[in-house]
Amino acid sequence: xxxxxxxxxxxxxxxxxxxxxxxxxxxxxxxxxxxxxxxTDIERAAEYVAAQLRSIGLDQVEVIATEGHPLVYGEWLRAxxxxxxxxxxxxDVQPVDPVELxxxxxxxPTVRGDNLYGRGACDDKGQIFALIKALEVLMRTxxxxxxxNVKVLIEGEEEAGGEAIERYVKEHPDRLRAxxxxxxxxxxxxxxxxxITYGLRGILYTEVEVRGAAHDLHSGTYGGIAPNPLHxxxxxxxxxxxxxxxxxxxxxxxxxxxxxxxxxxxxRRIPRxxxxxxxxxxxxxxFGEEEYSLLERMWARPTLDVHGIAGGFTGEGTKTVIPAVAxxxxxxxxxxxxxxxxxxxxxxxxVRDLCPKGxxxxxxxxxxxxxxxxxxxxxxxxxxxxxxxxxxxxEPVFIREGGSVPIVALFGSVLQLPTVLMGFGLPDDHxxxxxxxxxxxxxxxxxRSAAGFLQRLGE
Amino acid sequence: xxxxxxxxxxxxxxxxxxxxxxxxxxxxxxxxxxxxxxxTDIERAAEYVAAQLRSIGLDQVEVIATEGHPLVYGEWLRAxxxxxxxxxxxxDVQPVDPVELxxxxxxxPTVRGDNLYGRGACDDKGQIFALIKALEVLMRTxxxxxxxNVKVLIEGEEEAGGEAIERYVKEHPDRLRAxxxxxxxxxxxxxxxxxITYGLRGILYTEVEVRGAAHDLHSGTYGGIAPNPLHxxxxxxxxxxxxxxxxxxxxxxxxxxxxxxxxxxxxRRIPRxxxxxxxxxxxxxxFGEEEYSLLERMWARPTLDVHGIAGGFTGEGTKTVIPAVAxxxxxxxxxxxxxxxxxxxxxxxxVRDLCPKGxxxxxxxxxxxxxxxxxxxxxxxxxxxxxxxxxxxxEPVFIREGGSVPIVALFGSVLQLPTVLMGFGLPDDHxxxxxxxxxxxxxxxxxRSAAGFLQRLGE
Numbered sequence: 001x002x003x004x005x006x007x008x009x010x011x012x013x014x015x016x017x018x019x020x021x022x023x024x025x026x027x028x029x030x031x032x033x034x035x036x037x038x039x040t041d042i043e044r045a046a047e048y049v050a051a052q053l054r055s056i057g058l059d060q061v062e063v064i065a066t067e068g069h070p071l072v073y074g075e076w077l078r079a080x081x082x083x084x085x086x087x088x089x090x091x092d093v094q095p096v097d098p099v100e101l102x103x104x105x106x107x108x109p110t111v112r113g114d115n116l117y118g119r120g121a122c123d124d125k126g127q128i129f130a131l132i133k134a135l136e137v138l139m140r141t142x143x144x145x146x147x148x149n150v151k152v153l154i155e156g157e158e159e160a161g162g163e164a165i166e167r168y169v170k171e172h173p174d175r176l177r178a179x180x181x182x183x184x185x186x187x188x189x190x191x192x193x194x195x196i197t198y199g200l201r202g203i204l205y206t207e208v209e210v211r212g213a214a215h216d217l218h219s220g221t222y223g224g225i226a227p228n229p230l231h232x233x234x235x236x237x238x239x240x241x242x243x244x245x246x247x248x249x250x251x252x253x254x255x256x257x258x259x260x261x262x263x264x265x266x267x268r269r270i271p272r273x274x275x276x277x278x279x280x281x282x283x284x285x286x287f288g289e290e291e292y293s294l295l296e297r298m299w300a301r302p303t304l305d306v307h308g309i310a311g312g313f314t315g316e317g318t319k320t321v322i323p324a325v326a327x328x329x330x331x332x333x334x335x336x337x338x339x340x341x342x343x344x345x346x347x348x349x350x351v352r353d354l355c356p357k358g359x360x361x362x363x364x365x366x367x368x369x370x371x372x373x374x375x376x377x378x379x380x381x382x383x384x385x386x387x388x389x390x391x392x393x394x395e396p397v398f399i400r401e402g403g404s405v406p407i408v409a410l411f412g413s414v415l416q417l418p419t420v421l422m423g424f425g426l427p428d429d430h431x432x433x434x435x436x437x438x439x440x441x442x443x444x445x446x447x448r449s450a451a452g453f454l455q456r457l458g459e
Numbered sequence: 460x461x462x463x464x465x466x467x468x469x470x471x472x473x474x475x476x477x478x479x480x481x482x483x484x485x486x487x488x489x490x491x492x493x494x495x496x497x498x499t500d501i502e503r504a505a506e507y508v509a510a511q512l513r514s515i516g517l518d519q520v521e522v523i524a525t526e527g528h529p530l531v532y533g534e535w536l537r538a539x540x541x542x543x544x545x546x547x548x549x550x551d552v553q554p555v556d557p558v559e560l561x562x563x564x565x566x567x568p569t570v571r572g573d574n575l576y577g578r579g580a581c582d583d584k585g586q587i588f589a590l591i592k593a594l595e596v597l598m599r600t601x602x603x604x605x606x607x608n609v610k611v612l613i614e615g616e617e618e619a620g621g622e623a624i625e626r627y628v629k630e631h632p633d634r635l636r637a638x639x640x641x642x643x644x645x646x647x648x649x650x651x652x653x654x655i656t657y658g659l660r661g662i663l664y665t666e667v668e669v670r671g672a673a674h675d676l677h678s679g680t681y682g683g684i685a686p687n688p689l690h691x692x693x694x695x696x697x698x699x700x701x702x703x704x705x706x707x708x709x710x711x712x713x714x715x716x717x718x719x720x721x722x723x724x725x726x727r728r729i730p731r732x733x734x735x736x737x738x739x740x741x742x743x744x745x746f747g748e749e750e751y752s753l754l755e756r757m758w759a760r761p762t763l764d765v766h767g768i769a770g771g772f773t774g775e776g777t778k779t780v781i782p783a784v785a786x787x788x789x790x791x792x793x794x795x796x797x798x799x800x801x802x803x804x805x806x807x808x809x810v811r812d813l814c815p816k817g818x819x820x821x822x823x824x825x826x827x828x829x830x831x832x833x834x835x836x837x838x839x840x841x842x843x844x845x846x847x848x849x850x851x852x853x854e855p856v857f858i859r860e861g862g863s864v865p866i867v868a869l870f871g872s873v874l875q876l877p878t879v880l881m882g883f884g885l886p887d888d889h890x891x892x893x894x895x896x897x898x899x900x901x902x903x904x905x906x907r908s909a910a911g912f913l914q915r916l917g918e
Contacts, residue, residue, distance in 0.1 A: 223792050226746060230766070282673020312788075358742070366777055
């Protein structure tokens with residue numbers, strides 16, 4: 001064990017109860033970014049994070065007001081000649097509905113067994129807090145010095161699709177200039193198996209609106225002659241993907257970069273059991289492109305999913321309305337080398353082509369974020385791998401993830417940064433769902449691993 | 460003009476303001492049968508109708524409690540040797556959403572020009588009130604006598620698919636025995652053109668529920684392997700009807716009775732202008748079986764419409780959920796000689812056949828009502844035709860309607876009654892929609908026509 005690793009281990013052991021208590025304090029603040037009534041909580045959470053940064057000795061700590069929720073920034077740039085790391089995370093959380101399914105209240109963090117339960121426990125308060133505590137450990141065990149230069153940028157609207165950080169990054173590339181980014185907002189495939197995520201899917205989120213008559217019609221009177229926007233929408237949605245799950249948008253797959261033989265070989269050795277996956281999902285069967293492996297479908301194949309359909313009557317009882325308007329929320333996960341704008345155009349054209357007569361259709365792209373594919377050979381990733389090996393006693397597994405972290409794509413395109421995605425969530429952590437939790441051994445592993453990573457990067 | 464017609468005319472003219480005021484009073488009661496929070500209003504509306512029946516001198520007036528909303532009954536059986544007419548209507552109304560589209564509040568009845576605006580103005584409070592006022596007119600102008608025996612049965616759950624009246628009719632055939640039924644819950648094809656409806660479509664209303672995973676999933680993590688019930692539902696719905704509007708359920712059209720050459724010839728002369736129809740609908744185009752005439756499609760062809768799709772996320776913003784469950788409300792209008800049970804079985808089979816793998820589907824028939832096709836030659840219909848000719852100065856047009864009035868089918872099958880469907884709604888009365896109205900000249904025409912009908916039937 002390197003000398004510094006031993007010092008880190010001792011400090012974490014000595015202070016682990018306080019670390020947990022301070023994390024709980026942050027978890028008690030219901031900083032739900034999507035709900036306007038939690039605006040004050042969002043501000044409290046930002047202030048709490050800023051106070052943490054100040055207390056460990058970062059400079060220039062500030063809560064930056066934006067058009068949306070505030071950003072928290074802090075830096076420590078006194079490691080002359082050493083690399084600079086940009087640390088990113090978010091202090092906002094998802095809504096808690098259905099709240100009646102929580103076994104303990106979402107904002108009363110509760111330890112049961114080895115887990116800490118509460119909204120944000122893992123996503124992302126627990127993970128970002130581990131990075132902050134790693135900085136504290138390094139400071140306190142090295143006479144107030146860090147082994148590298150550090151810039152910390154923590155946002156408050158990751159769960160609400162906010163654009164404040166995007167604008168800030170684009171407008172302040174100089175302030176954020178660094179050599180690598182460190183993001184703890186991803187996961188591990190199983191307890192004890194450290195992972196480095198080198199790929200993420202992008203996202204294109206759209207709203208499709210179909211209009212028929214000028215007002216709602218009665219199906220008794222007009223059934224047989226009236227266009228039905230809900231039926232038209234069903235025809236469109238059914239026409240976007242076949243019954244086997246292949247996306248039928250002409251050209252959609254043209255730019256999909258095949259997974260390399262080497263990568264496929266690596267994935268074959270990843271212990272992700274199909275039966276466990278089904279159990280996780282609570283599903284009797286998978287659905288999708290059967291000619292690809294499950295991991296490839298989750299990580300490297302693009303998808304299309306409809307998330308909701310509005311229009312007409314969905315209450316109790318029977319209403320025989322032919323609605324004037326129907327809307328669907330449809331998103332696509334994009335992979336290398338798909339271009340979001342190009343896909344948007346193909347999607348829009350396909351939707352128009354599928355639209356039956358009697359109605360009109362409009363497509364609006366609401367939100368998009370790029371995919372990420374990092375070369376697994378950079379110096380930063382090597383440092384992360386070594387730190388994880390030290391902590392877990394085994395080589396990390398290199399994985400991709402199916403979700404999208406648009407900020408990582410932005411770090412690449414605007415700041416030309418390689419990003420280390422070293423995450424400590426587990427598949428059963430119930431992100432975005434009731435009973436979200438963080439596996440506490442991973443909280444402490446995260447602190448030690450992040451400290452080890454920064455230490456190695458500074459060597 | 461027959462002597463009695465003149466007396467009726469004078470009485471209506473003298474009391475027209477009071478009639479309007481009393482109707483407004485009924486319209487102010489928000490008796491929305493589908494919404495449980497309006498239960499008290501339903502009861503108030505029933506009591507108001509009962510009080511009206513009492514005040515004009517009917518016997519045995521009572522508000523009959525049921526498992527659902529109450530029925531109102533009253534009778535006058537002192538016209539020995541004369542026929543008995545069963546008068547039917549409903550005092551409940553549709554919900555008012557979207558309420559922001561109403562130009563005046565739905566339950567503050569407002570006269571603008573020749574129209575009375577308010578929920579229920581036409582459907583059916585205005586129309587049933589005209590029949591009640593016709594009884595008052597006859598009583599007051601004939602020394603407290605009616606020209607025929609009368610039984611009045613008014614229900615409170617027509618708009619909620621309630622079954623109370625069905626049960627009551629089946630359990631009390633003796634109490635309801637009559638020679639003909641009179642129903643004012645239909646319409647006219649244009650102002651000034653009186654209509655007698657001799658055919659109605661039936662209805663089969665279903666709920667289709669598709670289940671995938673046990674809980675909602677995140678499309679980032681599981682997109683590509685998770686079944687999506689909303690997508691499955693879209694495939695099912697799209698598979699029930701082709702892009703030209705033909706229903707693709709095997710056997711669905713097998714028992715459809717063709718319209719006779721004679722009927723088709725009659726319909727050709729009905730002044731229903733396609734451009735006006737489009738304007739009424741606020742639509743740029745029709746949708747449906749182009750090989751049939753518009754009237755045939757509206758009156759004599761069966762249809763299938765989806766009324767709403769629930770599941771997933773339809774709020775503001777972007778949520779990338781793959782829902783565990785999705786549901787659709789789908790109804791079919793049935794025509795002679797389709798059998799609802801047989802169609803339900805064919806529909807269910809087709810839905811199952813269309814359901815893609817990875818999900819399960821369940822079909823539930825929520826509500827059904829039979830179609831009606833009356834021979835246009837009965838004595839009652841002749842009396843109605845004569846009364847309408849007297850009132851409007853022209854022969855009535857014999858039409859079918861595309862809507863369903865299940866009670867009329869029941870009167871035929873259980874009580875063996877021919878029903879006179881003499882309605883006074885206009886195509887632009889916005890039934891079930893914002894800004895529902897009743898054309899006031901039709902309100903008074905309805906009173907005089909109904910009085911004339913009963914008078915003639917008693918001769």
